[in-house]
Amino acid sequence: MAESTxxxxxxxxxxxxxxxxxxxxxxxxxxxxxxxxRRGEICGLIGPNGAGKTTLFNCISRLYQPDSGSIxxxxxxxxxxxxxxxxxxxxxxxxxxxxxxxxxxxxxxxxAGGYHRTRSGFGPSGLGxxxxxxxxxxxxxxxxxxxADLGLSDVSDKLxxxxxxxxxxxxxxxxxxxxxxELLMLDEPANGLIHEEVLELAGxxxxxxxxxxxxxxxxxxxxxMVMSVSDQVVVLNLGRxxxxxxxxxxxxxxxxxxxxxxxxx
Amino acid sequence: xxxxxxxxxxxxxxxxxxQQLARLREPHAPLDAPTWLRVATFCLVAxxxxxxxxxxxxxVNFDLSMVMIYAIVGMGLNLLTGFNGQISLGHSAFxxxxxxxxxxxxQDGWHYLAxxxxxxxxxxxxxxxxxxxxxxxQGLQLALVTxxxxxxTPSAIKRLDDFTKGQEGINLYTAQPPEWTGLERDQWxxxxxxxxxxVAWILTRRLSTGRIGRxxxxxxxxxxxxxxxxxRSSRTKTMVFAISAAYTGVGGVLYVYVVQFxxxxxxxxxxxxxxxxxxxxxxxxxxxxxxxxxxFITYVPEWTAGINQAAAGMVxxxxxxxxxxxxxxxxxxxxxxxxxxVVDRVPGKRGLLSGQGAPTVGGRSAAVxxxxxxxx
Numbered sequence: 001m002a003e004s005t006x007x008x009x010x011x012x013x014x015x016x017x018x019x020x021x022x023x024x025x026x027x028x029x030x031x032x033x034x035x036x037x038r039r040g041e042i043c044g045l046i047g048p049n050g051a052g053k054t055t056l057f058n059c060i061s062r063l064y065q066p067d068s069g070s071i072x073x074x075x076x077x078x079x080x081x082x083x084x085x086x087x088x089x090x091x092x093x094x095x096x097x098x099x100x101x102x103x104x105x106x107x108x109x110x111x112a113g114g115y116h117r118t119r120s121g122f123g124p125s126g127l128g129x130x131x132x133x134x135x136x137x138x139x140x141x142x143x144x145x146x147x148a149d150l151g152l153s154d155v156s157d158k159l160x161x162x163x164x165x166x167x168x169x170x171x172x173x174x175x176x177x178x179x180x181x182e183l184l185m186l187d188e189p190a191n192g193l194i195h196e197e198v199l200e201l202a203g204x205x206x207x208x209x210x211x212x213x214x215x216x217x218x219x220x221x222x223x224x225m226v227m228s229v230s231d232q233v234v235v236l237n238l239g240r241x242x243x244x245x246x247x248x249x250x251x252x253x254x255x256x257x258x259x260x261x262x263x264x265x
Numbered sequence: 266x267x268x269x270x271x272x273x274x275x276x277x278x279x280x281x282x283x284q285q286l287a288r289l290r291e292p293h294a295p296l297d298a299p300t301w302l303r304v305a306t307f308c309l310v311a312x313x314x315x316x317x318x319x320x321x322x323x324x325v326n327f328d329l330s331m332v333m334i335y336a337i338v339g340m341g342l343n344l345l346t347g348f349n350g351q352i353s354l355g356h357s358a359f360x361x362x363x364x365x366x367x368x369x370x371x372q373d374g375w376h377y378l379a380x381x382x383x384x385x386x387x388x389x390x391x392x393x394x395x396x397x398x399x400x401x402x403q404g405l406q407l408a409l410v411t412x413x414x415x416x417x418t419p420s421a422i423k424r425l426d427d428f429t430k431g432q433e434g435i436n437l438y439t440a441q442p443p444e445w446t447g448l449e450r451d452q453w454x455x456x457x458x459x460x461x462x463x464v465a466w467i468l469t470r471r472l473s474t475g476r477i478g479r480x481x482x483x484x485x486x487x488x489x490x491x492x493x494x495x496x497r498s499s500r501t502k503t504m505v506f507a508i509s510a511a512y513t514g515v516g517g518v519l520y521v522y523v524v525q526f527x528x529x530x531x532x533x534x535x536x537x538x539x540x541x542x543x544x545x546x547x548x549x550x551x552x553x554x555x556x557x558x559x560x561f562i563t564y565v566p567e568w569t570a571g572i573n574q575a576a577a578g579m580v581x582x583x584x585x586x587x588x589x590x591x592x593x594x595x596x597x598x599x600x601x602x603x604x605x606x607v608v609d610r611v612p613g614k615r616g617l618l619s620g621q622g623a624p625t626v627g628g629r630s631a632a633v634x635x636x637x638x639x640x641x
Contacts, residue, residue, distance in 0.1 A: 061493055087495035099490035101483050103550070105294055107618055112479045116495025122504055125477045126468050136475050140617045157619065159294055179494065 012075075014039040014215050015183055020059060020069030022052075022239075029055045030066065031239035037183075037232070042209055042216040044230035044247070046223075048259065051236040053219040054096055057187055060217070061093050062086050073183060087116035092181035094172045096188050096219075102161035106152060106171050109160050110143040113178030146174045150204070165192040169201075177208065183215050184208075190222040198222055202229045227251060235259075289592045293601040295551075299613025307466075314459055318452040326451040328567075330523045332559045333458040334516045339543045339555030340469040341512020346541075347550035348473050349505045350485030351399065352407055355414030356540050359388045359510040361422060361532035363517025368435045368527045369428050377439045377522060384514045392510020396503035415537035422529035434528030437521065454522045461519055462556075465512060469552050472508070474618075481505060482550075535578050542581040545588050548597025557596040 013036030022030040030052045037043045045053050058064040060071055062083040071078045073089060081089055092113065100109050118139060120132040147156050150170050155163060160171060169189055176184055186205070190198045202225045209216050220226045226233060226247070233250040235243040237259040243250050250256055298306075318326045338360060345351050363384045370380040395414070399407055423431045442453030472478060483491035484498045492498050521527060539562040547558025562581070569576035588595060 063489065063493070083489075083492040084495055084497045086493060093493060095490065099487055099493075101486040101490070103292055103486055104479065104482055105618070108479055108482075111476075112483050112491075112494055115476060115480060115483075118476050120476045122472065122477055122508070125471050125475055128467075128471050132475065136617060139476075157294070157297070159292060161292070175494075 033241040041231040044226035044233040047236035052239040090182035092176035092179040093185035107156040113175035318455040323451040333462040335559035338516040341509035345509035348481040355411030357536040359513040360517040363514030367518040367521040388514025389511040393507035396506030419529040440522035548595030551597035554597035
């Protein structure tokens, strides 16, 4: 809060989170955080364990229903949508502990990301209509391009179960991109990666954001990565927002140092 | 993961056996055969199967017709349980429905082929309706509720004796070969079943691959994630339930053509268990597995009949347990593992999803492929 971020200037907020409350039994998971994400920017969402980052992710992707508050994406009220509708609303996400389909190959996993954009239903598929084949051919080409872009071509026909963790993280990213999202939500993408991979990933995210005009919401514990890649950093603690601003400003914010780094830094 | 398994196996003979057993439990991706080989195999099998009834005894045709009927049921059930992950122990009810719709209608003077679409619609709708409450149930609960459906079926048939003639059953004289064919009845019915199973094969392949196939597997593997990708999992699950019921209904109609009799006790619990062991023994989530499994449940009762009337049920139960523990991917999984080294070396243009057909991957040799497989 110390320094307002006005880099984008005129543009309206793309994702807008307002005063979201969520309580599980007696535990307050979210205690009214509010922040905006501007189009085309990367917002790092950080905080100690239990701060409510993933809970907030789950509210945005409609896995949880907040008790009160509002979340809008480009003016659309997300809280009025069901989980099945978020992909069409322009949101794709990854999961902290991987949400891949283990019995599918890498290529099939990525293809699954295109589900909401494609139309082949039970009837046309069963009849084997030409449009089904045409659509599939287009999708496969797009998926292969993505896999090549992320350096995954060599594993494209391997079953996802059994591949190294770092590879699977990239597969999940590819699947999210396959949905052609406008808002990409990454839940600890650097988790389990070695140092070089983290730097590479940060570069990839930045590049994707610029190339595709993506807005990114990023939950991550790897501080160096968050600080280097983000345009804006939001800090949560115990379900509450304690700081919001440019990375350098947030880094030196005493409240953040106190809560997040336990005063050690 | 496989590294862990390999090292924990240790040395010695016991370790080696454990290693082999562990390998049996590993999943296998579908075979990556060139398109020409796929088509050629399909045509060859279909051709041989079409000529076979002309050269064998009527009782063999009868048995093989039953194999094909069970294969159709197996494919439908595999879409539901294998691909979509919904366990149904109650598909004998849909089989009975198909059979009774056919028997009653044929008795009323319908043409035996005309009852087929009717039975498809009836079982589809019934499956859809049953699929709705099934949405609220998962795993074991769904298994129990469908088990109840299987148990209640024979008594329900007996209660509805205005239509079904109750315990007495319905005897028919049907599916006579047209004169121009010059075929015997057993041969004609066999060919009808063959057409059914070939259509079912193609349909199952189309529904288990591509966008729809992926959505089925996605819901099975991780329903929450599937929903974030836009898969309406409820709709998908009810549709698959309905489709698999319709497959099973077709099986019931063909059963009437073959057996020319329906009675309540044919559609009891043993049939329900037979269907489940069919897909488990054959291979969950595979199409060919339905055929292997169909042979299994057709011939097991014949082999065991000499021992005891109830022996078939015991063999089903035992094979279920053994296969689940030792070979969860069934005979089809074993066949995949055995055939892969051969099939991978066959040259030719491959399907869209093939690793070797990838336009972006150049110069990847089969040897490299194998190295990666061993290494991963």
